[in-house]
Structure formats: C-alpha cells, structure tokens
Amino acid sequence: MRINGADPGYNETDFNGHNGTQSVQEGTDAIVELATRGDQAPTDTFIDRSGIAPF
DSSP states (O other): OOOEEEOOOSBOOTTTTTOOSBOHHHHTHHHHHHHTOOTTSOOSEEEETTEEOOO
C-alpha cells in the first residue's frame, strides 16, 4: 500500500468568491500526478503543483 498526500492549493471557486491564486484545473495537477503514478513510484510523500513539498 502506498500513502501519499496532495495539496491542491488555493483555487478560484464559488466558495471563496473566485479569490484563489490558481484555477481549479491547475489545482488538480498534484492529484492527477498521484493517481497516475505507477507501482514503482515513491510513497510517503506530500506533493503540490510544483512537486514534493515539505511537511
């Protein structure tokens, strides 16, 4: 089992009055990256749109 986390960032949505710093599509980049990693991908990581993020 692989455990990873993703930070979608502060996205422009109706919920925040479209005050986010990026689009929802940009916010999904990290989530899609994790969902499409193969079986040999690293585990125990936290990523954002830019790559591995400190936590």
